[in-house]
Amino acid sequence: METLNKKTFFQRMKGNYDLLFFCLPGIVITFIYHYIPLYGVQIAFRRYSPRLGMWGSEWRGLDHFERFFSSAFAPQIIWNTFILSLYALVAGFPIPIILAIMLNHFRHRRYRRVIQSVTYAPHFISVVVMCGMILLFLSPSLGIVNNIIRSMGGTPVNFIGQQSMWRHIYVWSGIWQGMGWSSVIYFAVLSGVSPEYHEAAVVDGASKLQRIWYIDIPFLIPTAVMLLILNCGSLFSIGFEKAYALQNPANLGVSQIISTYVYQMGILNNDISFSTAVGLFNSAVNAVLLLAVNWVARRASGHSLW
Secondary structure, three states: OOHHHHOOOOHHOOOOOHHHHHHHHHHHHHHHHHHHHHHHHHHHEEEEEOOOHHHEEEEOHHHHHHHHHHHHOOHHHHHEEEEEEHHHHHHHHHHHHHHHHHHHHOHHHHHHHHHHHHHHHHHOHHHHHHHHHHHOOOOOOHHHHHHHHHOOOOOOOOOOOHHHHHHHHHHHHHHHHHHHHHHHHHHOOOOHOOOHHHHHHHHOOOOHHHHHHHHOOOOOOOOHHHHHHHHHOOOOOOHHHHHHOOOOOOHHHOOOOOOHHHHHHHHOOOOHHHHHHHHHHHHHHHHHHHHHHHHHHHHOOOOOOO
């Protein structure tokens, strides 16, 4: 082991060149699609004009960032993005873990496969179709929910138009759509736990809850911590498509987030440099959060990405 640790990086790679070639396609794709486009980040610091090109456009420094932070919309947009992302993370992160534990302890294999299929299926519904279903089900005039309310003597409710309900609809519909697929990795971890642990616990008189607490959860913690770090690293990168599809003038006060604002300013208003600056700020915040959460996780639990 000491000899292995003394070897340099290139010496270790020389002895494992087959593994390097195996990783090479992923490295090339990552470099092409994630590192080469960093060249365009300078648009955020210029007054970009397609006619003048990248280098011919006027250099403006931090003007676009100052414009964003001094605008009346910035605090509300940042707050909406943070609250919606945090709500989705806090409410959605533990549910796949709970689902995986429940399925792991469900002994009827035939029904377990049915439950898995039913919970996985919504993941394959496109975002646009999902938003169309939400709008149709919650429609004040034609929606199933409001028809039930009307049949019980109540007054139809415009759920999507009410700001107090919009975040709940966004988050819980997303949890329903993604919990089955997100539980796959946890279920795989639990499948790798040796049955001997549970057999020994049963012999010692442990209940099912005690077996979950002292056997399943410790095995899940490393995977859960890594996924939590990754989720926190993309906290401000909440999806654009769903928020934009469910957005209307009535709920704009809570549904206008950074990604929809970037689309509005960059595509609709053709202010490319300003929208790039806002997007760069969003990415910088995500990078800081990723580093911070990784550091906290390493200090608190001993598990981290690096």
